Amino acid sequence: MGGMDVRMRGVACLHGRIEAVADVDLEIGAGERVALTGTNGSGKTTLLRAVLGLHRQVSGSILVGGRGTASAAEWAWRRRSCAWIPQKPAAGRFPLLGDELLASGGAPAEAAEAARKLGVGALLGRPLHTLSGGQLQRMYLARAIGAVAAGAEVLLADEPTAALDFGGQEEAADVLAALPVTLVVVTHDRALAQRCDRVLEMAAGRLREVA
Numbered sequence: 535m536g537g538m539d540v541r542m543r544g545v546a547c548l549h550g551r552i553e554a555v556a557d558v559d560l561e562i563g564a565g566e567r568v569a570l571t572g573t574n575g576s577g578k579t580t581l582l583r584a585v586l587g588l589h590r591q592v593s594g595s596i597l598v599g600g601r602g603t604a605s606a607a608e609w610a611w612r613r614r615s616c617a618w619i620p621q622k623p624a625a626g627r628f629p630l631l632g633d634e635l636l637a638s639g640g641a642p643a644e645a646a647e648a649a650r651k652l653g654v655g656a657l658l659g660r661p662l663h664t665l666s667g668g669q670l671q672r673m674y675l676a677r678a679i680g681a682v683a684a685g686a687e688v689l690l691a692d693e694p695t696a697a698l699d700f701g702g703q704e705e706a707a708d709v710l711a712a713l714p715v716t717l718v719v720v721t722h723d724r725a726l727a728q729r730c731d732r733v734l735e736m737a738a739g740r741l742r743e744v745a
């Protein structure tokens with residue numbers, strides 16, 4: 535089983551004056567699968583983005599595999615180590631094609647194979663903005679599988695099954711739970727939460743474990 539540990543101490547995140555995340559302490563073991571649930575606007579996306587360095591107004595400490603992000607080299611390492619499935623896929627400045635998205639995970643062949651298995655293999659030449667929500671979500675899942683093949687040991691996934699049909703939700707939940715990584719997944723999907731080792735809940739920026 536692969537995966538790296540993720541450790542947070544006293545993490546707080548601001549959006550301007552809004553405190554989106556407050557005083558989060560969290561220890562996730564290597565290879566553990568954690569579901570993050572909670573009310574809308576409670577800070578889940580912000581917390582995941584902070585781990586990736588996409589949210590910069592952060593205080594406290596976030597270590598992945600024991601490493602921080604004090605230097606540009608450490609940030610680059612963090613980005614390679616953590617695969618990412620965004621909640622709101624960015625359209626980008628230029629029309630990005632399916633196979634270009636897959637290549638950005640670092641293992642194009644493995645990602646394309648995953649795309650075929652997920653039923654979007656015929657769409658690789660299409661601009662992403664022409665895909666349906668569910669097709670796009672499958673494409674991002676395929677990219678994450680490629681990123682894991684390229685060496686990522688943590689997967690941060692933000693509502694990765696929200697746009698999928700029922701069969702697709704089950705299939706994606708199985709695929710996500712079987713990846714040899716530490717999984718932190720924001721989800722309101724019971725099938726996916728049930729496949730995780732722990733369920734945590736956020737409310738107004740604070741985290742608590744659900745029994």
Ligand SMILES: Nc1ncnc2c1ncn2[C@@H]1O[C@H](COP(=O)(O)OP(=O)(O)OP(=O)(O)O)[C@@H](O)[C@H]1O
Nearest residue numbers: 549550552554572573574575576577578579580581
């Ligand atoms: N770019 C932004 N500028 C200002 N405030 C923001 C921004 N992004 C998020 N927020 C605020 O930060 C808080 C946390 O938002 P976040 O997206 O992290 O919540 P969430 O738990 O992921 O919500 P959801 O379940 O609805 O996706 C909310 O009050 C939100 O309005």
